[in-house]
Structure formats: structure tokens, C-alpha cells
Amino acid sequence: MGPVNSTTRRGRPRKGELRLSRNAILAAALEVVDAEGVAAVSMRTVAARLEVDAKSLYHHIDGKEGLLDAIAGEVIGRIEVPEQTGEPAEDLRAIAQAFRRAARAHPQAASLVLTRQLPGPASLVPAEAVLSVLRKAGAEPAEAVHLLRSLLAVVVGSLLREANAEPAFGVGDEDGIADRRADLERTGLPSIVELAPELARCDHEAEFGFAVELAIAAVLARLSRR
Amino acid sequence: MGPVNSTTRRGRPRKGELRLSRNAILAAALEVVDAEGVAAVSMRTVAARLEVDAKSLYHHIDGKEGLLDAIAGEVIGRIEVPEQTGEPAEDLRAIAQAFRRAARAHPQAASLVLTRQLPGPASLVPAEAVLSVLRKAGAEPAEAVHLLRSLLAVVVGSLLREANAEPAFGVGDEDGIADRRADLERTGLPSIVELAPELARCDHEAEFGFAVELAIAAVLARLSRR
């Protein structure tokens, strides 16, 4: 159908109207994601936000799959890699936190970002930073790549848990925590039951920090053991 | 439409016909996933495989979202946790490998499994095993939960990369590797260019092993430093 006003027409827009562009589409798509989640992204909803027909998008992006890839690239492309200090632990930590900040800027998009082919061009900038730190810290070439991939796995795995967790899993919500705890205790699995109080809650920021510190310690121990 | 034979009818099946069941639906859904990928799963395709109308599925499962959750649970529920040996490193390694084996049994389902709310009931058995090992190795209660979550992040992050990588990224395919290498060199990012030969290829099994060993070393170092 398209816009319902009486001046609906075909062909290119009358002069003065904003032209459709890849950037405008991406911005609109990100708005949909932030407002209603990835599931609400469709060619039609995105186009509607631009007051344009869904089919028009095909002139600027490569179908829906291409749109989702582009959204992921957009989010990951906004990682602001901090300047290096020369202190490896500090630098690696800062890059990991920058990654998390970018993911948390669009919480609803996080699973999209983490789930798509990550080593796309957009993620090469943070990868470059990590590799540079590792090489300066004394890692061999092949070793640096293994360590990069290990660090990336920790970051991605941690952020994915955070993205998938129900919103209330974090702070407050003592009721939800009590419910989960009761569920865990009902399993009868001894360690699960014993640790139910700890398992029923999750401070995502602290958990991310813990995993990253553990990984960094492992990396540095490995590099200094030489 | 349903089956096109001339005896189409409504109501419950004539006696002798197999009844629809949650298990039958899950099995059919897993067949679709293995044969054509998660994207090919729809109420209609799954129902067609059972020669049943799509709407019939609603009597046994909670809509499409419920179906996807159930598939993920099914795959993860098949993790065969090995018996403990008392050697923490060996036991943790074995659990991680069991996790990978389950994921690789249904490669097309992997991203589904890793992406959904993981701490569902199905994943509690492997979690119990990890926690038990950690506690025996001397971890404090809260610490054991942090370490479990860190280990899970490494495993999930690694398997997610493996699942998302294009099939050819692994072995052979020297052409694809050469292409990727050329792409990486064109970025001009110094460390990326220097390490392009290593970055262009990825032995998933070795990479998984490396990340897991690094994580286990970190865990044990932390627990023995006391």
C-alpha cells in the first residue's frame, strides 16, 4: 500500500524529498531493533519508518539477510578502541570493556552481533588492537592468533549469556531470584542444590570482569613463562 | 490442505494410525534442521514431515518459539557427561569435549543451542559435573559459580565461532584460504597483515582445544595459589 496520503505516486521522489540511502535504512533498522527487538525487524517495518515501500529497500541493501548483517556491522563498527598504554593487562582489559560497551549500547541487537559471522571487516579494528598488544607482549605469530581467538571466545560467550538472560536476572527482583533458587533446589543435583543461592543470581558486569581477568591472567602467565 | 489422498478427514485419526506426540514432533524438527538448517524450520515443514496439519502441532508444543527451545534442549540434553577421574584438568577437559561432541552431532542446530537461554534444565547436568569438579578441587562456593560461568563462556564462544564459520574455513580449500588472506592483507592494518597467513585459516578442533586448555590452566592456577 505505502503512504496513504492522496499524493501517492510511483517513480522517483519529487524534488525536495529526502532520498533513500543505505545509511538511512540502517539507522531506521537500528531504531526498530532498539524499540522492539530483532524479531520486529522486517523489510516492511523498516520501510514504514522511512515512509517508503518495503521493496524500495532492495535498491540499497541485499535482502533481509544483508540488512541483518549490516546492522551487526554497524553496532560492532562503533567499538571505540582505546589508546594503548604499554601495559598488556590494562590494554586487553580496556579493549574487552570497549566491546561490551558497544554491545550494551544496543542490548536488543547484541545476540545479532554475536551470532553473525563475527570476523567481518568491522571487527578487524579491535582484532588489530588485540594482536598488536599480544605481539608486543612477546607472543609468537601463530600463538598470538590462538590467544586472540581464545579472548574473543570469552568475550562473546560472556556477552551472549548477558544478552540472552531475562532482563530481571541482574539486580533487584528478589522474587525472581527466589523462584529460580527454588527451581534449582528441586533438581536434586547435589552441587546445584548446594550452590543454588549463587546460581540464582548473576551480576553481569562482575561476571564479565571475572571471566576477562581470568583469561588475561592465563594469557600473561603463558607469555611470561618463557 | 493436508494430505492429498482421497480419505482426508477431520477429527481424531482412525485407529491404527500413529498418534502425534511431542517426541515425534521434536524428532521431525531435528530432521528438518539437520537436512536444511534452522531457517527451514516452520510449523508447516515440520508438520508436513509427519503428514499432519501445521495447526495440530499446537496441541503438543507451545508455538514456534517453544519448538525452537525444545530442539535446543533436545540437543543439549544429549551431552554424555563422562565419569570423573579425580584429576580436575582431565575431568574439565572431558566435559568440554562432551559439550562439543553434542553440538557437532547437529552442526546446523548449534547456533540455536548456543543462542537460547542456555541455563535451561537440560544444561544442568553438565553444570553439576563442572561444579562438582571445581568444589573438589578446592573452589569456594561463589568462586565455583564464577569459574563455571567463565568456562561456559569459553566453550560457548568457541563453538559459536565454529558454527558460524563458513564450512570451508576448516581444512582443505586452499583457494578460499588464499582469498581470505588477500582480503586481510588489503586492510592495511599492520598486525592483521603480518598475521594474515595464520588468520586466514582455522582448525576448529585445535582452536577449541587451545582455548579450553588455556581456561583450565587459569582455573587450576587460581585454585592452587592458596
Place this chain on the structure above:
DNA sequence: ACCTGAACACCGTTCAAGT
């Protein structure tokens, strides 16, 4: 208790026709 026909409100995508 279980299955389906009719129906609804959505999808992504192609392609020819318009300006």
C-alpha cells in the same frame, strides 16, 4: 482429546511498469 477448514494478518522477493 485431538485434529482440521476457514480465516487473518503477517512475511520476503521478483519483475515489469512508471517517472
Place this chain on the structure above:
DNA sequence: ACCTGAACACCGTTCAAGT
């Protein structure tokens, strides 16, 4: 060069009607 009408082949889901 860019946009859309018409059209197609799909979706998930509700609900009343059948046995």
C-alpha cells in the same frame, strides 16, 4: 536511477466445528 503495483509463495496463529 530509483520507486512501486501487482503478484506469488510463503509464514504463525486463533477458533469454531468436526469425530
